Amino acid sequence: MSEHENLSDDQLLALLGRALADGAAVPQHRRDDARAAFTWRAVDAELAALLHDSALDAGAAVRSSDADAAGPRTLSFEQAGLTLELEHDLASGELLGEVVGEPGAVVRLERTDAEPVAVRADVSGFFRVEGVAMGPLRVVVERDDRVLTTPWVTL
Structure with a gap:
């Protein structure tokens, strides 16, 4: 059984809020690199x-x-x-x-x-x-x- 299965709705929302806040901590150059890598997904078709x-x-x-x-x-x-x-x-x-x-x-x-x-x-x-x-x-x-x-x- 997972530790998150017995969380209340408020606890789950708080956990989700922390996870979303952590996403803002990703450096901008990492975000730019990820977007650039995504453009290569269909390079052969181009x-x-x-x-x-x-x-x-x-x-x-x-x-x-x-x-x-x-x-x-x-x-x-x-x-x-x-x-x-x-x-x-x-x-x-x-x-x-x-x-x-x-x-x-x-x-x-x-x-x-x-x-x-x-x-x-x-x-x-x-x-x-x-x-x-x-x-x-x-x-x-x-x-x-x-x-x-x-x-x-x-x-």
Whole structure:
């Protein structure tokens, strides 16, 4: 039998009042951390879908020469009506992209080892970023109230 089963209504309300008062003692930074962690509950549903990755094409894993391996890698993503096409030249580090049908979108490359780089797509939706080294990256595209965020990929 629990010690709380024989409490009167007044005792139970007093106990409940103390429990609620203790909740106010939680530091604000802990509350902020808890709210931030809660936003991650559906993160997979918020990421863009990978439509195409040339590294996954049949035969890509069994290339026969270094010249073939230095060819460009292409990726396509879609989310919330936005489509993102990317082509990365492994030799030069140049990343070409198109935000299909969305001129002027802001495109941000996020790396684990460098500061984010932001560019604006031109009137045709095209953009270019030089010096994109191999390694993990994700791309965030923002246009008006729509956002496309790719999952992390390794170039």
